[in-house]
Amino acid sequence: xxxxxxxxxxxxxxxxxxxxxxxxxxxxxxxxxxxxxxxxxxxxxxxxxxxxxxxxxxxxxxxxxxxxxxxxxxxxxxxxxxxxxxxxxxxxxxxxxxxxxxxxxxxxxxxxxxxxxxxxxxxxxxxxxxxxxxxxxxxx
Numbered sequence: 001x002x003x004x005x006x007x008x009x010x011x012x013x014x015x016x017x018x019x020x021x022x023x024x025x026x027x028x029x030x031x032x033x034x035x036x037x038x039x040x041x042x043x044x045x046x047x048x049x050x051x052x053x054x055x056x057x058x059x060x061x062x063x064x065x066x067x068x069x070x071x072x073x074x075x076x077x078x079x080x081x082x083x084x085x086x087x088x089x090x091x092x093x094x095x096x097x098x099x100x101x102x103x104x105x106x107x108x109x110x111x112x113x114x115x116x117x118x119x120x121x122x123x124x125x126x127x128x129x130x131x132x133x134x135x136x137x138x139x140x
Contacts, residue, residue, distance in 0.1 A: 028116025
């Protein structure tokens, strides 16, 4: 799969003073580089519990597909980043914010959301305004 992104500028103003829309995960909210870094981190830190296909193993929930999107649809990316920070349960809060956001970018990519040109922000305010939406199904 190839990777693409939108500009994460929460509450930014246009020259005319009108607020710019918050970037959407549906139009690209992370870079290919972030997703590649996230894949490396996922394989090192998450694979044992969530599996190569992100389907979840044992008690670990899926991180892709309908079971994942059904839980996270409409939620801010900040909430998802906070959940990633809690992992693994035996070692919570061991990822840097950049690492957390890279894993989040990989999860977005794996779930079929497009790559953009601007990196996904690590800022809470930006992530809090960006809402997770599942990509449209083929034919929608």
